[in-house]
Amino acid sequence: MRVLRAAGYKSMPWKNGGGVTTEIAVSPADAGLDAFDWRVSMARVESGGPFSSFAGIDRTLSVLEGEGIVLDVAGQPPARLTATSAPFFFPADRPTGAELIAGPITDLNVMTRRGRxxxxxxxxxxxxxxxxxxxxxxxxxxxxxxxxxxxxxxxxxxxxxxxxxxxxxxxxxxxxxxxxxxxxxxxxxxxxxxx
Known part of the structure; x- marks a missing residue:
């Protein structure tokens, strides 16, 4: 059992360079964005736009703070997520765009390598x-x-x-x-x- 304190989380740029993500935990330890088996992180989303694409990855997004976000995942109806919505699961390699409902949000991202x-x-x-x-x-x-x-x-x-x-x-x-x-x-x- 490991206790992970918010003050010790690691921050890094988004894969698409559009913002900063805060990594809570990753496996294997210190794995990069192309080599993890699983990853849990948070991100501050300041504006709408495209999501980073992660080949072979499944993803779940939850809103932690803010009014919410509307996700447009290719092949699915738009999904409106708020701080009270159920976590939203989608393939991270499908083209995905986002629009903020009313101002910035902080979200929780969980990603796992599909098939593994x-x-x-x-x-x-x-x-x-x-x-x-x-x-x-x-x-x-x-x-x-x-x-x-x-x-x-x-x-x-x-x-x-x-x-x-x-x-x-x-x-x-x-x-x-x-x-x-x-x-x-x-x-x-x-x-x-x-x-």
């Missing part, structure tokens, strides 16, 4: 203790607003935009909110040949 890994993203608003299953190769819990305490051998306190990354486990995590808090639960799995 798969992921799911869940947004939970919690006001009471919650059990989070961790039956995956990796589980990342990101705290958005407020604070939570995660039960472990040594309890871990996560503040705004801090994260907890666990390796494969069968036991769940118990999350105790200090106040009403939103958490994002990212589960990443390998794809087996018989899947």
């Amino acid at each position: 890994m798969r992921h799911s993203v869940e947004r939970l608003v919690i006001s009471a203790p919650a059990e989070i299953g961790t039956e995956s190769r990796a589980t990342l819990v990101l705290c958005l607003g407020g604070e939570v305490v995660v039960s472990a051998a040594e309890p871990v306190r996560l503040g705004h935009l801090d994260a907890l990354l666990t390796a494969s486990a069968t036991a769940g995590l118990r999350i105790q909110p200090i106040d009403d808090t939103t958490v994002f639960v990212v589960r990443i799995n390998c794809i087996r040949a018989n899947d």
Whole structure:
């Protein structure tokens, strides 16, 4: 189990040079944009325009802050995403454009290499203790607003935009909110040949 503090995240330019992304976690460690198996990051989107294309990558986008964004993914109807919308899954190698609804946003991006890994993203608003299953190769819990305490051998306190990354486990995590808090639960799995 690793605690990832927001102050320690790494910032880098977008693949298309149009902005800056903040990397929360990547596997393998220190993998570049063309070599990761999976990657979790945040980005500040200041204006509309085309999204970077990532060959062979599946992506899920969620709005963390701001009024929202409308994504136009080739072959799909436009998707309006807000801070209360369900996370939106799409192929990152399809041409994708975006328009902001009303001003800049911050988004959460989860990407996995198609055919090798798969992921799911869940947004939970919690006001009471919650059990989070961790039956995956990796589980990342990101705290958005407020604070939570995660039960472990040594309890871990996560503040705004801090994260907890666990390796494969069968036991769940118990999350105790200090106040009403939103958490994002990212589960990443390998794809087996018989899947």
